[in-house]
Amino acid sequence: xxxxxxxxxxxxQGLVSLLLGITALLISPSAVSLATDKEEKVTWEAAGNSxxxxxxxxxxxxxxxxxxxxQGSLRITGDRAIFEYLVDSNELSRITVYxxxxxxxxxxxxxxxxxxxxxxxxxxxxxxxxxxxxIELIGDAAITSPDSTMNCAAITYLVDLDLIREAKGPCxxxxxxxxxxxxx
Amino acid sequence: xxxxxxxxxLFIPTLIAVGLFFTLNWVxxxxxxxxxxxxxxxxxxxxxxxxxHARGPVxxxxxxxxTVIFDSTGNxxxxxxxxxxxxxxxxxxxxxxxxxxxxxxxxxxWHISAxxxxxxxxxGIRGDAxxxxxxxxxxxxxITFIDNARVxxxxxxxxxxxxxxxxxxxxxxxxxxxSDKAVKIVEKGVSQTAVGFEADLANExxxxxxxxxxxxxxxx
Numbered sequence: 251x252x253x254x255x256x257x258x259x260x261x262x263q264g265l266v267s268l269l270l271g272i273t274a275l276l277i278s279p280s281a282v283s284l285a286t287d288k289e290e291k292v293t294w295e296a297a298g299n300s301x302x303x304x305x306x307x308x309x310x311x312x313x314x315x316x317x318x319x320x321q322g323s324l325r326i327t328g329d330r331a332i333f334e335y336l337v338d339s340n341e342l343s344r345i346t347v348y349x350x351x352x353x354x355x356x357x358x359x360x361x362x363x364x365x366x367x368x369x370x371x372x373x374x375x376x377x378x379x380x381x382x383x384x385i386e387l388i389g390d391a392a393i394t395s396p397d398s399t400m401n402c403a404a405i406t407y408l409v410d411l412d413l414i415r416e417a418k419g420p421c422x423x424x425x426x427x428x429x430x431x432x433x434x
Numbered sequence: 435x436x437x438x439x440x441x442x443x444l445f446i447p448t449l450i451a452v453g454l455f456f457t458l459n460w461v462x463x464x465x466x467x468x469x470x471x472x473x474x475x476x477x478x479x480x481x482x483x484x485x486x487h488a489r490g491p492v493x494x495x496x497x498x499x500x501t502v503i504f505d506s507t508g509n510x511x512x513x514x515x516x517x518x519x520x521x522x523x524x525x526x527x528x529x530x531x532x533x534x535x536x537x538x539x540x541x542x543x544w545h546i547s548a549x550x551x552x553x554x555x556x557x558g559i560r561g562d563a564x565x566x567x568x569x570x571x572x573x574x575x576x577i578t579f580i581d582n583a584r585v586x587x588x589x590x591x592x593x594x595x596x597x598x599x600x601x602x603x604x605x606x607x608x609x610x611x612x613s614d615k616a617v618k619i620v621e622k623g624v625s626q627t628a629v630g631f632e633a634d635l636a637n638e639x640x641x642x643x644x645x646x647x648x649x650x651x652x653x654x
Contacts, residue, residue: 297645298644302619303639304593304639342650
């Protein structure tokens with residue numbers, strides 16, 4: 251395992267983040283999350299209580315204790331979850347999960363390769379411009395994919411592309427050398 | 435000594451007559467009570483019958499109940515309809531097919547219905563657990579909806595929320611619901627079940643107690 255960065259300056263942190271993102275994109279071009287996940291039902295369960303309120307055009311559903319959220323192969327666990335829906339369309343716009351830690355896992359492809367992560371807070375939403383599913387791991391963020399492991403203060407991960415878009419340092423991580431996959 | 439047979443001859447028929455009197459009286463009372471409940475049984479659900487039997491003397495019956503309630507400022511607050519009402523001496527009423535419509539600014543906001551209901555004066559119900567600090571008044575009416583109890587948003591309400599349970603209680607004045615039974619809510623692709631809930635319909639705020647399960651179906 252090689253230490254990639256333990257950056258002392260913001261410029262260095264930014265550079266490391268950029269390099270890690272590009273590296274993640276380059277080394278795993280065929281690894282994308284299951285395309286069907288976004289079309290699947292979102293399900294949730296919680297051992298504790300739940301509240302549902304409407305305010306400023308948002309319907310907010312809060313779940314407490316041993317929360318489990320799934321959508322296809324996506325699975326998030328935590329202590330507290332907040333779902334935000336747009337009242338007009340009832341579109342689920344954002345899920346925020348808090349935990350010690352929050353656990354995240356998702357199948358990347360039908361080959362069975364998984365990505366997994368942990369953090370103190372997780373935000374899942376769809377980017378309005380690119381329509382990509384975005385996961386933000388905030389606070390003691392760690393993510394492990396078949397090709398890399400990364401620990402940062404915060405990590406923004408594009409689920410659909412298996413791409414780390416942004417990582418806020420200090421960061422550390424490792425890359426695994428994997429055999430080149432045949433493409434047909 | 436010679437009078438004893440005569441006394442016995444008088445005493446035995448008297449004893450038989452008294453026994454017959456009390457027996458016939460008991461049979462008469464029993465028949466009357468059965469006839470009373472038999473008349474009340476028409477159109478009532480089995481669970482409602484049990485409830486009715488436990489409430490003692492009936493004060494009045496009525497068919498086609500329709501009540502309109504206005505608030506202190508003269509605005510229409512809610513309407514209560516029921517196919518049948520049985521009123522007891524303790525001021526409790528049992529309702530068959532009760533339906534309440536809650537109004538907001540004169541427009542129907544929520545419909546609440548069930549197979550039957552029980553209307554009584556609220557006694558010591560807890561305060562607002564949905565976030566507010568208002569204590570419900572002691573003289574508030576409490577209506578318990580039983581069997582196929584449900585809440586649906588009215589046409590004038592922009593919400594499409596629907597709530598179903600086997601039983602819940604409503605305080606019409608404060609538009610608050612409460613139950614310790616299982617509940618299911620549905621709204622535009624969102625469905626959630628739980629056990630125990632409270633709802634503040636005026637603010638569309640819901641609190642679910644435990645065993646939360648839910649799904650969201652993305653629009654296609």
